[in-house]
Amino acid sequence: MRFTVFSVAIAAAVLIGGTPAFGFDQTIPHAPRPEPQEQQLTEHRHYENADHDLVHSPAHSVDGRVPLGAVARCGDGTYSFSRHARGTCSHHQGVANWIAEP
Numbered sequence: 001m002r003f004t005v006f007s008v009a010i011a012a013a014v015l016i017g018g019t020p021a022f023g024f025d026q027t028i029p030h031a032p033r034p035e036p037q038e039q040q041l042t043e044h045r046h047y048e049n050a051d052h053d054l055v056h057s058p059a060h061s062v063d064g065r066v067p068l069g070a071v072a073r074c075g076d077g078t079y080s081f082s083r084h085a086r087g088t089c090s091h092h093q094g095v096a097n098w099i100a101e102p
Contacts, residue, residue: 051083
């Protein structure tokens with residue numbers, strides 16, 4: 001009986017277009033990410049990501065503090081502003097630690 005009720009609840013949520021009460025709802029938009037401030041960084045290059053967005057390339061901070069908008073610190077000491085986890089800090093010795101969710 002429990003399995004049937006559970007199955008019906010899941011099927012109803014999917015058919016109606018809702019999301020089950022468990023798991024991560026990827027339809028909720030992330031809060032806007034602050035843009036890096038150029039005066040906080042020593043490098044000023046950008047690249048086009050998979051979504052064709054212009055993203056600041058990994059860069060060192062001027063004063064050693066975490067710059068605005070950084071999501072990861074790379075193995076070479078630069079900070080990444082990536083919008084996706086895949087490829088973050090590539091060519092920069094990988095991700096040393098995550099600061100925020102990309």
